[in-house]
Amino acid sequence: DALIALLLPTVDLSFSRAMREIGISADNRGYEVLLGVTEYNSQNENALVRKMIGRRVPALITTGTAQLADTRNMLLRAGIPVAQIWDVEGEPIETLVGFNNFQVGYAAASHLIERGRHRIGIIYTSMRDRSSRRLHGFRRAAADAGHATGERWETNVSEGQVSIRQATGRLLEQAPDIDGIYVNGDQLALEVINILSETGRRVPDDIAVLGFGDRDFAAFTTPPITTIRVPEAEIGTRASDYIYGRLGGAPRE
Numbered sequence: 001d002a003l004i005a006l007l008l009p010t011v012d013l014s015f016s017r018a019m020r021e022i023g024i025s026a027d028n029r030g031y032e033v034l035l036g037v038t039e040y041n042s043q044n045e046n047a048l049v050r051k052m053i054g055r056r057v058p059a060l061i062t063t064g065t066a067q068l069a070d071t072r073n074m075l076l077r078a079g080i081p082v083a084q085i086w087d088v089e090g091e092p093i094e095t096l097v098g099f100n101n102f103q104v105g106y107a108a109a110s111h112l113i114e115r116g117r118h119r120i121g122i123i124y125t126s127m128r129d130r131s132s133r134r135l136h137g138f139r140r141a142a143a144d145a146g147h148a149t150g151e152r153w154e155t156n157v158s159e160g161q162v163s164i165r166q167a168t169g170r171l172l173e174q175a176p177d178i179d180g181i182y183v184n185g186d187q188l189a190l191e192v193i194n195i196l197s198e199t200g201r202r203v204p205d206d207i208a209v210l211g212f213g214d215r216d217f218a219a220f221t222t223p224p225i226t227t228i229r230v231p232e233a234e235i236g237t238r239a240s241d242y243i244y245g246r247l248g249g250a251p252r253e
Helices: 015-027 040-052 068-078 101-114 130-142 164-176 185-199 216-220 232-247
Strands: 002-008 030-037 060-063 080-086 095-099 119-123 155-156 180-183 208-212 226-230
Touching: 002 015, 002 040, 015 030, 015 080, 015 208, 015 232, 030 040, 040 060, 040 068, 040 101, 060 232, 080 130, 080 232, 095 101, 101 119, 101 130, 101 180, 101 216, 101 226, 119 130, 119 164, 155 164, 180 185, 185 208, 185 216
Parallel strands: 002 030, 002 060, 060 080, 080 095, 119 155, 119 180, 180 208, 208 226
Antiparallel strands: none
8 A cells, every 4th residue: 555654753642633533634645654752852753763664665754844954865865745834933854734832922921911910931841842932932022022031031841850730839939910811731730720729829810821732621620721722634734735736746835
């Protein structure tokens, strides 16, 4: 059977809608998806690309632009259509289909400020490039609006090192007068809301909480999570359309 290679950092909720559209597009065209999970590790991605090229896949979809130089060179030498999804920052191997993470962070801070929040902070994950770019966008928007910035208003929750409870506690300790928090993920935002409730802080009256991802549960929490929606399904559809167009003879773009 004809295979299309798909590399994702994880198969949790974050990429499920894009993965579904890529799978549907493949099935409609008589292809099957060969899935590899990198676990946000560029060495894992390199090994998976090597295996998939060895299986002579006719095209590959991967995530982000933070590939090792060897990975990029392998794909360029293979000469197969390649689409990178999720991030549009960075230099494409061939084409990028996604969104700008810096602008996500900028929009998050801007929204909190527009809603009348004056002491805003962020909980982010430094281990991921896209999260760091959102942090930089958040900082820029806060600075552009004349708001306080710096480490006092930031806390990092890295997998396996700092729990969301520790991170939230640290942020409240550093900035007890905080009135708005951007949390880099709806699942984390839900946990933050619960932790704030335990401390007697009301959401959104005392502290506004803004999430990321527009997960299905976000509308049904108490209170509902205000969140940033990413066009995940459209990213999957557009990446697929591009790949199959290229396989049908369309030019690179």
